[in-house]
Amino acid sequence: xxxxxxxxxxxxxxxxxxxxxxxxxxxxxxxxxxxxxxxxxxxxxxxxxxxxxxxxxxxxxxxxxxxxxxxxxxxxxxxxxxxxxxxxxxxxxxxxxxxxxxxxxxxxxxxxxxxxxxxxxxxxxxxxxxxxxxxxxxxxxxxxxxxxxxxxxxxxxxxxxxxxxxxxxxxxxxx
Amino acid sequence: xxxxxxxxxxxxxxxxxxxxxxxxxxxxxxxxxxxxxxxxxxxxxxxxxxxxxxxxxxxxxxxxxxxxxxxxxxxxxxxxxxxxxxxxxxxxxxxxxxxxxxxxxxxxxxxxxxxxxxxxxxxxxxxxxxxxxxxxxxxxxxxxxxxxxxxxxxxxxxxxxxxxxxxxxxxxxxxxxxxxxxxxxxxxxxxxxxxxxxxxxxxxxxxxxxxxxxxxxxxxxxxxxxxxxxxxxxxxxxxxxxxxxxxxxxxxxxxxxxxxxxxxxxxxxxxxxxxxxxxxxxxxxxxxxxxxxxxxxxxxxxxxxxxxxxxxxxxxxxxxxxxxxxxxxxxxxxxxxxxxxxxxxxxxxxxxxxxxxxxxxxxxxxxxxxxxxxxxxxxxxxxxxxxxxxxxxxxxxxxxxxxxxxxxxxxxxxxxxxxxxxxxxxxxxxxxxxxxxxxxxxxxxxxxxxxx
Numbered sequence: 001x002x003x004x005x006x007x008x009x010x011x012x013x014x015x016x017x018x019x020x021x022x023x024x025x026x027x028x029x030x031x032x033x034x035x036x037x038x039x040x041x042x043x044x045x046x047x048x049x050x051x052x053x054x055x056x057x058x059x060x061x062x063x064x065x066x067x068x069x070x071x072x073x074x075x076x077x078x079x080x081x082x083x084x085x086x087x088x089x090x091x092x093x094x095x096x097x098x099x100x101x102x103x104x105x106x107x108x109x110x111x112x113x114x115x116x117x118x119x120x121x122x123x124x125x126x127x128x129x130x131x132x133x134x135x136x137x138x139x140x141x142x143x144x145x146x147x148x149x150x151x152x153x154x155x156x157x158x159x160x161x162x163x164x165x166x167x168x169x170x171x172x173x174x175x
Numbered sequence: 176x177x178x179x180x181x182x183x184x185x186x187x188x189x190x191x192x193x194x195x196x197x198x199x200x201x202x203x204x205x206x207x208x209x210x211x212x213x214x215x216x217x218x219x220x221x222x223x224x225x226x227x228x229x230x231x232x233x234x235x236x237x238x239x240x241x242x243x244x245x246x247x248x249x250x251x252x253x254x255x256x257x258x259x260x261x262x263x264x265x266x267x268x269x270x271x272x273x274x275x276x277x278x279x280x281x282x283x284x285x286x287x288x289x290x291x292x293x294x295x296x297x298x299x300x301x302x303x304x305x306x307x308x309x310x311x312x313x314x315x316x317x318x319x320x321x322x323x324x325x326x327x328x329x330x331x332x333x334x335x336x337x338x339x340x341x342x343x344x345x346x347x348x349x350x351x352x353x354x355x356x357x358x359x360x361x362x363x364x365x366x367x368x369x370x371x372x373x374x375x376x377x378x379x380x381x382x383x384x385x386x387x388x389x390x391x392x393x394x395x396x397x398x399x400x401x402x403x404x405x406x407x408x409x410x411x412x413x414x415x416x417x418x419x420x421x422x423x424x425x426x427x428x429x430x431x432x433x434x435x436x437x438x439x440x441x442x443x444x445x446x447x448x449x450x451x452x453x454x455x456x457x458x459x460x461x462x463x464x465x466x467x468x469x470x471x472x473x474x475x476x477x478x479x480x481x482x483x484x485x486x487x488x489x490x491x492x493x494x495x496x497x498x499x500x501x502x503x504x505x506x507x508x509x510x511x512x513x514x515x516x517x518x519x520x521x522x523x524x525x526x527x528x529x530x531x532x533x534x535x536x537x538x539x540x541x542x543x544x545x546x547x548x549x550x551x552x553x554x555x556x557x558x559x560x561x562x563x564x565x566x567x568x569x570x571x572x573x574x575x576x577x578x579x580x581x582x583x584x585x586x587x588x589x590x591x592x593x594x595x596x597x598x599x600x601x602x603x604x605x606x607x608x609x610x611x612x613x614x615x616x617x618x619x620x621x622x623x624x625x626x627x
Contacts, residue, residue, distance in 0.1 A: 019615035027377075041377035044185065045349070045604040046384045047612070054377050059385030069393070076330075079310060083318035091320055103322040106404060110330040113397045117338045117390055121345060124386035128379035131371040140356035142375050143349065145186040145613065168615070 010136050012152040015164030016171040020047055023147035026167035027053040030149060035160055042138070042148040050147075061123040068119020069112045076111030080104040138175050150175070179458045185607040189353050192454060192601050196354065199596060200448040210588035217582010220575060221296055229299045233573040237561040240554050242576035243297035246583055248550040249433070250290035251332065251405055252426075253543075255398055256434025257283025258339055261346070262394035265387070271462040273605040274455050277350075278445060279438045280343040281598070285590040286437075287336045289583045296579065324407040331404035338397055342390050348373050349383070349604045402430040409553065416496035416557035419484065425477035432470035432516065433546035436539040439463050441591065443536050445600055454601055457530065464529045467542065471520035478513065496557055504569055505556040508548045515545025 017023040023041070027050065030036045043050050081097065081104065088096040125131070142148055149169070154160040156174050164172050183191070224231050234241040257279040264272040298304030308329045312318050319326050351370035355363055373379065403423035410422040439460065446455045485497040500509045519538050522528045529535060551572075560567045572580075594600075 018613065020612050021614050042375050043377055043380055044375065045607040046380040047608070049612075050377050051381055051384070054381070056377075056381045059382050061382050061385040062389065065386075065389040065393070080321040083310070083312070083321065086312075087317055089318070089320050089322075091322060094322060100322055106327040106400075107321055107330055109396075109400065110327075110334040113393050114334040114337060116393045117341050120386045120389045120393070121341050124345070124382050125371065127382040128376075130373060130379065133372060135372065135374060137356060137374070143353040143356045143373075144189045145184075145607075 010138060010175055012150060012175055013154040013156060013158065013161045013164070014138055014148050014150045014173060014175050015161070015167070015169030016139060016141065017147040017149070017168065018170050020049055020147065022168040023149070024049050024053040026149060026164065026169070029163065029167055031055065033163070036151055038152050040150045042142040042150065044143060044145055044147070059127065061120060061127055064119045064123025065116050069116030072111040072113070072115025073108050075115065076108035077104055079111070080107045179456045181610050183453050183610065185610050185613055188603055188607055188610070189357065192451065192599055192603060193354060193357065195449045195595055195600055196597065202444070203448050203592065206444065206588065207592045210585045210592060213581050213585025214589045215585070217579055217585055220578045220582060224296065224575060224579070225299070225301065231575050233576065234570060235568065237563070237566050238555065238559045238568070238570055240297070240558055241570060242551070242572050242580060243293045245547065245550045245554050246580055247290050247293035248405055248554070249547050250286045250293070250583065252402065252430035252433045252546060253437045254283040254286035254290065254335070254339070254434065255402060255427070255430035256438050257281070258335075258342070258394050258398045259431055259434065260438070261342055262391040262398060265391045266395060269462070270609045271459040273609045274459045274601055275438060275442060275463065276605065277346065277602040278441055278600055280339065280346065281591060281594045282437060282441055283339045284336070284343055285587050287332065287339065288590070289587050291332060291336065292583070324404065324411045327404050328408055331401045335397060335401045338390070338394055342394060345387065345390065346602055346605070347598060349375065350599045350602060353603050354599065399427055402426040414557050414561065415490070415492040416553070419481065421477060421481055421484065425474070425481065428470050428473040428477060429546060429549060432467060432474050433543055435463060435467040435470060436542035439467065439539040440536065440543065443532060445595060449595070449600060451601065454606060460532070461529050464523050464535055467539070468520055468523040471516060471542070475517035478517065496560070500552060500556050505552060508552045508556070512545050512548040512552055515541040516549060
């Protein structure tokens with residue numbers, strides 16, 4: 001798994017791969033080395049093989065979802081109850097306030113979903129570090145059909161570039 | 176489902192699906208022109224109707240909810256298939272969804288937009304209607320009644336719209352990045368901005384996948400709840416024909432039926448116009464029809480149970496409404512509904528009929544007609560005779576109702592075709608997941624594939 005990025009620029013060496021299995025075995029080799037700190041793996045889509053090779057566990061996005069959903073639930077019930085206490089509205093002889101909780105479940109439920117969904121999106125953006133206008137596109141094929149391992153701060157004649165070639169990268173170049 | 180026969184690889188995906196951003200098929204302009212003219216006619220009629228008032232519509236008390244609320248329920252129903260396909264089928268790992276989810280989600284967004292307009296049109300002064308519907312206190316500091324199903328409905332529909340929009344846009348982000356990487360100049364800037372600068376790193380995909388799963392888990396109860404809440408607009412009243420506990424599941428099944436039929440009706444022209452036959456395979460269309468058939472049989476069952484309960488309850492008022500629906504002045508609407516929603520779809524038990532695109536297309540159109548009639552039938556035949564026999568009457572839709580309804584179809588198709596022109600119609604990143612993986616063939620790679 002990529003550790004904390006030490007070099008924040010888009011200058012380094014990128015190894016482009018054509019095949020999923022090649023890139024996965026390359027990732028496993030790269031992770032064992034110390035000189036690949038801050039490396040990034042690129043994939044055209046969310047292959048689980050890559051996730052496994054990178055050794056990712058459960059994503060922290062789940063905490064965003066949980067906190068968002070709980071906040072939403074509380075706000076939904078709070079909205080209905082607070083307005084009720086502000087001006088009790090007796091309709092059809094129905095008692096306002098706490099005895100009306102069953103009717104407020106709908107509001108609480110909808111707000112749970114709404115806040116949970118918004119928090120999930122925020123979580124994905126925050127954890128994925130996007131939007132980040134400082135980063136640029138390293139290779140336009142990475143959103144098409146190519147995989148890549150990018151090593152920031154490395155040079156073409158460095159051992160990192162050599163390893164990427166050994167692992168079967170179809171192309172290794174400086175960015 | 177058997178393994179589909181892919182003739183394409185993931186390297187063909189971006190190249191061949193994004194042809195829709197180039198010059199479209201001439202049929203595109205013809206359909207778009209037709210939709211635009213209907214939309215404009217609808218705008219003119221709504222403008223006149225807003226200027227001169229609700230009196231232009233044919234209805235009279237007690238029938239306040241006629242074609243406008245019929246359209247509202249119809250469009251919300253259409254919207255259901257999108258989230259069902261994107262969320263529930265995602266959790267079930269149904270792979271065929273990956274080819275159709277994008278257009279189905281777009282359909283949801285536009286259908287809910289069409290739906291949201293109708294309560295506003297219905298309230299006459301729509302600027303006030305929008306204000307009253309929101310949970311704000313009025314000048315006397317009086318709040319909306321949170322025990323009213325109409326307020327629940329506002330919450331349900333607005334949550335549904337927002338969550339569907341987020342879900343749809345989240346799926347679009349990596350695809351917009353794909354377009355960004357294929358274009359230059361101002362287009363590249365616009366798509367780059369819209370894609371939030373997505374880079375496609377493994378870490379981003381990891382969080383994206385997790386987020387997508389959670390959104391699906393949140394949207395799943397939402398799909399089932401939204402039409403339940405819509406049905407409570409009716410079921411919470413004491414009106415005979417409305418006041419039944421079967422309404423929530425019955426409405427949800429009907430919504431999914433009409434939504435799936437609409438997905439098929441949209442996919443066929445889109446598949447033809449943008450030459451997507453190699454990506455939307457016959458197996459995927461077949462799966463969509465099977466889902467439509469399943470929901471059709473649930474709806475069939477619900478119609479039967481509704482009648483049985485009306486008779487078995489021994490409530491003469493309830494039974495009178497059902498009698499009126501089946502053999503009274505609304506029998507045309509009732510039997511059209513039964514044949515279109517329950518009888519014609521039975522043809523799909525035959526594999527040959529499912530494989531025939533023209534026949535299935537026509538049946539799907541009929542299902543949509545039938546579902547519109549179902550809502551009309553429920554709303555009008557119940558409401559036209561309420562508790563004051565002196566106010567009873569008969570209702571048939573007139574010019575205003577028909578033009579505004581067609582206008583909403585125009586609006587829906589205008590938005591849908593604009594979407595088809597500027598966005599990827601098939602989710603690029605998700606279809607790559609169900610296609611054969613790009614393996615070197617040197618050695619078998621471990622690790623199972625979970626689908627997306």
